[in-house]
Amino acid sequence: MSIERFSYDNKIVKYFIIACVIFGIVGMSVGLLAAIQLYYPLFNFDIAYTSFGRIRPLHTNAVIFAFVGNAIFAGVYYSMQRLLKTRMYSDKLSWINFWGWQLIIVAAAVTLPLGITSSKEYAELEWPIDIAITLVWVVFGINFIGTILVRREKHMYVAIWFFLATLITVAVLHLVNSFALPVNFFKSYSAYAGVQDALVQWWYGHNAVAFFLTTPYLGLMYYFLPKAAERPVYSYKLSIVHFWSLIFIYIWAGPHHLLYTALPDWAQALGTAFSIMLIAPSWGGMVNGLLTLRGAWDKVREDVVLKFMVVAVTCYGMATLEGPLLSLKNINAIGHYTDWIVAHVHVGALGWNGFLTFGMLYWMVPRMWRTKLYSNTLANTHFWLGTLGIIFYALPMYWAGVTQSLMWKEFTPDGFLKYPNFLETVTQIVPMYIARSVGGGLYLIGVFVMTYNLIKTAAQGSFLANEEAEAPALEKAAHGKEFWHSILERKPLLMAILATIMISIGGLIELVPTFLVKSNVPTISSVTPYTPLELEGRDLYIREGCVGCHSQMVRPFRSETMRYGDYSKAGEFVYDRPFLWGSKRTGPDLHRIGGKSPDSWHYLHMLDPTNTSTGSIMPKYPWLIEDELDISQTKAKISTLRQLGVPYPKGYEDKALADLNKQAETIVASLEKDKIKTTKDKEIIAMIAYLQRLGTDIKK
Amino acid sequence: MYKETLRSIEGIQIYPLVSLAIFGLFFISLIIWVMQVDKAYIHEMSNLPLIDDQSSNIKKKGDSHV
Numbered sequence: 001m002s003i004e005r006f007s008y009d010n011k012i013v014k015y016f017i018i019a020c021v022i023f024g025i026v027g028m029s030v031g032l033l034a035a036i037q038l039y040y041p042l043f044n045f046d047i048a049y050t051s052f053g054r055i056r057p058l059h060t061n062a063v064i065f066a067f068v069g070n071a072i073f074a075g076v077y078y079s080m081q082r083l084l085k086t087r088m089y090s091d092k093l094s095w096i097n098f099w100g101w102q103l104i105i106v107a108a109a110v111t112l113p114l115g116i117t118s119s120k121e122y123a124e125l126e127w128p129i130d131i132a133i134t135l136v137w138v139v140f141g142i143n144f145i146g147t148i149l150v151r152r153e154k155h156m157y158v159a160i161w162f163f164l165a166t167l168i169t170v171a172v173l174h175l176v177n178s179f180a181l182p183v184n185f186f187k188s189y190s191a192y193a194g195v196q197d198a199l200v201q202w203w204y205g206h207n208a209v210a211f212f213l214t215t216p217y218l219g220l221m222y223y224f225l226p227k228a229a230e231r232p233v234y235s236y237k238l239s240i241v242h243f244w245s246l247i248f249i250y251i252w253a254g255p256h257h258l259l260y261t262a263l264p265d266w267a268q269a270l271g272t273a274f275s276i277m278l279i280a281p282s283w284g285g286m287v288n289g290l291l292t293l294r295g296a297w298d299k300v301r302e303d304v305v306l307k308f309m310v311v312a313v314t315c316y317g318m319a320t321l322e323g324p325l326l327s328l329k330n331i332n333a334i335g336h337y338t339d340w341i342v343a344h345v346h347v348g349a350l351g352w353n354g355f356l357t358f359g360m361l362y363w364m365v366p367r368m369w370r371t372k373l374y375s376n377t378l379a380n381t382h383f384w385l386g387t388l389g390i391i392f393y394a395l396p397m398y399w400a401g402v403t404q405s406l407m408w409k410e411f412t413p414d415g416f417l418k419y420p421n422f423l424e425t426v427t428q429i430v431p432m433y434i435a436r437s438v439g440g441g442l443y444l445i446g447v448f449v450m451t452y453n454l455i456k457t458a459a460q461g462s463f464l465a466n467e468e469a470e471a472p473a474l475e476k477a478a479h480g481k482e483f484w485h486s487i488l489e490r491k492p493l494l495m496a497i498l499a500t501i502m503i504s505i506g507g508l509i510e511l512v513p514t515f516l517v518k519s520n521v522p523t524i525s526s527v528t529p530y531t532p533l534e535l536e537g538r539d540l541y542i543r544e545g546c547v548g549c550h551s552q553m554v555r556p557f558r559s560e561t562m563r564y565g566d567y568s569k570a571g572e573f574v575y576d577r578p579f580l581w582g583s584k585r586t587g588p589d590l591h592r593i594g595g596k597s598p599d600s601w602h603y604l605h606m607l608d609p610t611n612t613s614t615g616s617i618m619p620k621y622p623w624l625i626e627d628e629l630d631i632s633q634t635k636a637k638i639s640t641l642r643q644l645g646v647p648y649p650k651g652y653e654d655k656a657l658a659d660l661n662k663q664a665e666t667i668v669a670s671l672e673k674d675k676i677k678t679t680k681d682k683e684i685i686a687m688i689a690y691l692q693r694l695g696t697d698i699k700k
Numbered sequence: 701m702y703k704e705t706l707r708s709i710e711g712i713q714i715y716p717l718v719s720l721a722i723f724g725l726f727f728i729s730l731i732i733w734v735m736q737v738d739k740a741y742i743h744e745m746s747n748l749p750l751i752d753d754q755s756s757n758i759k760k761k762g763d764s765h766v
Contacts, residue, residue: 083748157748226749236746237734244730248723502726505719 004152004473007466008081010368012094014463016074017361019102020067021451024357026109027062028444034059035437037619038586039430041609044619049113051619053545057124058112063349064122064212066105071357072216073097073140076163078364079223080144083160085153085471089146093139100136104129115543116186120201120578122208123177127188130178137174141167148492152471156492158239162219164496165247169211169503176507177204183633183640187539191644194573198258198581199267203510206254213348214316215247217356221289221313224360228305234291238284246281247499249274251506256327259336260555261581262570267510268329274506275327282320289313304379308359311387315351319344334409337551337585339429340401343394350390350443358382358450365454371461378453385446392439400432409559417562422588427615524571526700529646530693532634532660537690539637540629540683541580544621551582552591552694565592565695572697575646587618594696599667600674602688624684631657663689 037043037052044051077094081087088094107129111117117124125133144167148156156164177200179191192200226233233239255263255271290313293300300306322344326335335341366373373379407425410418419425530538541547554560556567568591573579597605601612606624609616635653642648664680667688671678678684 079749153748155745155748157745159749223749226746230750232743232746232750236742237737240734241730245727248726505722509719 002473003470005468005470006087007468009077009087009091009094009465010463010467011465012088012091012098013074013078013364014368014465015098016070016077017365019098019105020070020074020357021361021447021454023062023066023070023105025444025447025451027059027067028440028447030055030062031059032437032440032444035433035440038617039433039437041617041619046620046622048115048544048623051544051621053548053619054113054115054117056548057117057121057545058109060122061108061112061124062105064208065108068213068349068353068357069101069105071353071360072166072212072220073101074364075220075224075360076144076216079159079220080147080163083153083157083223084147084151085469086147086151089143089150093143093146097136097140097143100132100139104132104136107132111186115545117542117545118180118188118190118578119542119545119547119580120177120190120197121205121583123174123201123204126186127178127180127182128185130174130180133174134171134178137167137171141171145492145496152474154474156495157222158233158236158243159219159223161243161495161499162215162222164492165243165499165503166211166216166219168496168500169207169215169247169251172500172503172507173204173207173211176511177201181640181644183636187633187637189637189640189644190578192577193644194576194579195263195570197577197579198261198573199255199263200511201579202257203251203254203507206257207251209345209348210250210253213353214250217316217353218242218246218285220356220360221285221309224356224363225289225292225309225313228303228309228359228363229293229296229299231292231296234288234294238288242281242284242288244502246278246285248502248506249278249281251503252510253278253327254510256332257583258581259327259329259332260557261553262568262573264570270510272327272329275324279321279324283317286313286317286320289316304373304376304383305359305363307380307383308355308362308386311383311390312352312355312359315347315355315390319348319352322347333555333557334405335401337583338401338405339397339432340405341584343397343401346397347390347394350386350393354443355386358386361450361454365457366461369458369461369463371457374453374456374460378449382446382449382453385442385449389439389441389443389446392442393436394439396432396435396439400429400436403432404429408563409557411559417559420563422563423613423615426586426617430617523574524569524698527572527574527697529575529641529648531663531689532638532656533663533686533689534693535637535641535690536629536631536634536660537686537688537693538580540624540687541690542578544624546590547580547582549582549584549586549618550588550590551585552589553581554589554591554695560589564589566698568695569698572695575641577641577644577646590691590694592695594692594694595699598674599670599688599692600676602691603671603676603678603684606684606687621684624687625678625682627683628681629683629686631660634660 033043033050034052034055037055048054077088104125108125111126111129112124116126118126123130144163148160148164180188181191182188190197222233222239252274253271255267256275257271259268259272261268290310293306293310300310325331326341326344335344362373362379404425407419407428412418552568554564554567561567573581603625604611605613606621608620608622609618634656638648638653638656642650642652661680664685667685668678668680
C-alpha cells in the first residue's frame with residue numbers, strides 16, 4: 001500500500017477565522033445599537049441609514065451569514081480535510097469561496113442601510129446579491145464534493161453528512177425562496193404573493209435556522225467535541241439516527257411561524273405536528289453530545305474549550321425543546337409577536353452558535369499557530385462574561401414577552417381591553433429592554449476579550465500554513481459483505497441524492513398544494529390591486545423596514561379583533577408581493593390601520609412619533625417629510641407586477657402617474673385642512689396613502 | 701373557510717399519509733439496521749475524528765496506524 005504525502009491548507013481556515021471574529025464584533029455591535037435604540041430612540045440619530053428598521057436586518061444578516069457563516073466555513077475547511085485525509089479539492093475554489101462570501105457580506109452591509117431590501121426575513125438581500133450567493137455556494141459545493149471524491153479515507157464520518165445536508169438544503173431553500181421578478185437592479189417583486197409568499201418564506205426562514213444554524217453546527221459538534229474531550233462520540237449509532245430523522249423532520253416545521261394567521265389550517269397543523277416530533281432527534285443529538293463527556297466531566301472544570309461546548313450543547317437542548325413547545329397553538333398564542341421569541345432565538349444564537357464557535361476557535365487557533373493559548377484566565381473570563389450575558393439577555397426578554405402578551409389579552413370585568421393603548425404595554429417593558437442591552441453588552445465585551453486573547457496567542461506562536469500529512473491512498477472498494485450504510489458513505493453522490501429526497505418530501509407536500517390549487521387561497525371580490533401611489537408607499541414601508549416592528553396580521557382572538565378590528569383573511573393578501581405579515585410587534589399591528597386616524601395624524605406621527613403618542617419608542621422619519629418621492633420606476637413597477645399576474649389593465653402604466661398625482665392631491669388637500677402645508681411630491685404622501693389603504697378592502 | 705380549503709384539494713388526505721409512510725418505513729429500517737450493525741464498524745467510524753491526526757500527521761509518525 002503506497003503512502004501518499006500531502007498537506008492540509010490551514011491558511012484558508014485562518015482567513016475564515018479572522019473574518020468570523022471581525023464580522024462577529026460588527027454584527028453584535030449593531031445588535032447592541034439596535035437594542036439601545038429600543039429605549040433611547042435618540043440613537044436612531046434621526047437619519048435614515050441608522051434607523052432601527054434598517055439596522056435590525058443588518059444585525060441579523062451580519063450575525064447569521066457573516067459571523068456564523070464564516071465560522072461554518074472555518075470549521076468545515078478545517079475538519080473536512082482531516083476527516084477525509086486530503087487537502088481541499090482546489091485552493092483556487094477555496095479562495096473564490098472566501099473572497100466571494102466576504103464581498104457578499106460587504107454588499108449586504110451597504111445595501112441594507114440604504115433600504116435596498118426584499119424585506120423577507122433572513123432573505124432581505126436583493127436579487128443581484130442573491131445570484132452572487134448562488135454562485136459562491138456552487139463554488140463551495142464543487143470544492144466540497146471534489147474533496148469528498150479525492151479523499152483518502154474510505155468512510156465519511158457523520159460530521160461530513162451534516163455538512164452535505166447543509167450544502168444541499170441551503171441551495172434548495174435559497175433558490176426557491178428568492179424567486180422574484182426584477183424591476184431594476186435594486187428592486188424586485190416576489191414571485192409569490194400573500195399566503196403563498198408567507199408559506200415559502202417561513203419554509204425558508206425556519207429551515208435557514210435548521211440548515212444554516214443547526215446542521216452545520218451539529219457537524220462541528222460531532223467533530224470538535226470528541227476532539228476536545230479526546231474520546232469518541234457517545235453513540236455513533238445514535239448519530240446516524242439523529243442525522244436522518246433530523247433532516248427529514250426539520251423541513252416540515254416551517255408553518256409553525258404562521259399559527260393563527262390566514263394560512264390554511266391543514267398547513268398549520270402539519271407544522272405543529274412535525275415541530276413536536278422534532279424534539280426527539282434534537283434531544284438525541286444533545287444527549288449524544290453531552291454523554292460524550294461521560295467519565296470526563298472533570299476535564300470540563302479544567303478545559304475552557306469544553307466549558308464553552310457544554311454550555312453550547314445545553315443551549316441547543318433548551319432552544320430545541322422550547323421551539324416545539326412554542327409551536328403548540330396555545331403557547332404560540334401567548335409567545336408569538338412578543339420578545340419571548342427574541343429570547344428564544346438568542347438562546348440559540350448566543351448559546352449554541354456563539355459558544356460552539358468560541359470553543360472551536362479556542363481549540364483551533366493554538367494548534368494552527370503551534371503554541372498554547374495565551375491566557376486561560378482571559379478565556380475563563382470570556383466564558384463567564386458570555387454566560388452571564390446570555391442570562392441577562394434572555395431572562396428580561398422572557399419577562400418582557402410574557403408581560404406584554406398578558407397585557408394585550410387582559411380584559412376589564414366589563415369586557416373591555418384593560419390596556420387599549422398599545423403604548424402602555426410597551427412602556428411597561430422598557431426596563432427589560434435596558435436589562436437586555438446590559439446582557440448583550442456583557443456578551444460583546446467577552447468577544448473583545450477573546451479577540452485579544454487569540455491575537456496574543458497567534459503573536460506568540462508561528463503559523464503553519466501548510467500542515468504536512470501522509471496517508472495511504474484510498475483502496476478500491478473491497479467486494480464481499482458490506483452494510484448498505486457503509487456503501488452509502490462511500491458513495492457521496494448517492495448519499496447526496498438520498499438526502500435531497502429526504503428534505504424535498506416535506507417541502508413539496510407543504511408547498512405544492514398551495515401552488516397548484518387556486519381555490520386554496522380564497523379570493524375576495526372587493527380586494528383590488530394597490531393604486532400607484534399606494535404601491536410606492538408600500539415600497540417605502542418595505543425600504544424603512546417597518547415590518548421589523550409592525551405585523552399586518554390580526555389573529556382571530558377577541559383580544560385582537562377588539563384592539564385592531566376584523567381578523568385578517570387569506571384573500572386580502574393576494575396582491576401583496578412580498579407579504580408583510582411580520583413576526584414581531586414592537587409596535588401595534590397595522591393591518592386595519594387604514595381609515596382609523598386622519599392623514600394629519602400620520603404626518604405628525606412620522607415627523608416625530610411622540611407628537612401623537614407620548615413615550616413612543618418609534619424612530620422619527622423626518623426624511624419622509626422632506627424627500628421627494630422617486631416616481632421614475634412607477635411605470636416599470638406596474639408592468640412588472642402585471643407580468644406576475646396582478647390584474648392592472650393593459651397600458652395602465654401610461655396612466656399610472658396621472659392617477660398617482662390625483663390621489664396625492666387629495667391627501668395634500670386633506671392635510672391642508674388640518675393646517676399642514678406640504679406638496680404632493682413628498683414621500684410622506686405615498687406612505688400615508690398606503691397606510692390609509694391597509695385592511696380597508698373588505699369594508700367596501 | 702379553512703376546512704373548505706382543505707376539502708377543495710382533491711385527494712389531499714393522501715399527501716400526509718404517503719409521506720408519513722415513506723418516513724416510517726425508512727425510519728424503522730434505519731433502526732433495525734442500527735441495532736444489528738457490526739460493532740467493529742461503528743467503533744471504526746466513531747474514532748475517525750480522533751485518529752485523523754495520529755494516522756496522517758508526519759510529526760506523529762510513530763503512532764499507531766489504522
